[in-house]
Amino acid sequence: EALLAELLTGDADNPIEVQPEAITLLRLPEGPTEGTASVKVRRGQRYFRQAVLNAYNGRCAVTGLGIRDLLVASHIIPWNAAEQHRLDPQNGIALNALHDKAFDRGLITFDDELRLVCSPMVKDHYADRVVAENFEAYEGTSLRVPEEASGPKPEYLEWHRNEVFGKVIG
Secondary structure: OHHHHHHHHOOOOOOOOOOHHHOOOOOOOOOOOOOOOOOOOOOOHHHHHHHHHHHOOOOOOOOOOOOHHHEEEEEOOOOOOOHHHOOOHHHEEEEEHHHHHHHHOOOEEEOOOOEEEEOHHHHOOOOOHHHHHHHHOOOOOEOOOOOOOOOOOHHHHHHHHHHHHHHHHO
16 A cells, blocks of 8 residues: 555655555456547537636636646536536636536535635545645635626526535535
């Protein structure tokens, strides 16, 4: 376990707990490694991304990170959950890739005052320096919404708290 922790974190003094049942044995897939598929295309995604990132002045609303290639126009109500809200810029928050993934998975949300709320699952890992620096450090801080921007609609954030975040903690 210590060797695995050192490999994963590069820090043998700060080992992580490894659950043996969480390790999955992998098998090399057989057959061709490429194929052809018919895919559904999300039209309007470029508009949504530009509108959301522009509303937040090209910065992450949590950390202030301003590297556009690392930013995501994160949907509050997911694309597949409500067609009428898909392209509404107020259904988006500019987040860095890490916070976007956590938001999509319901590991973080924002309260009525636009403050970051972390799930118990994230809080359980606050002893991990990386988790503490990226989540605990921002918990309770408000989204950085530029004055000229409308910001996220409160009802969209409430939906996220109940339907995404609530499913993780509930």
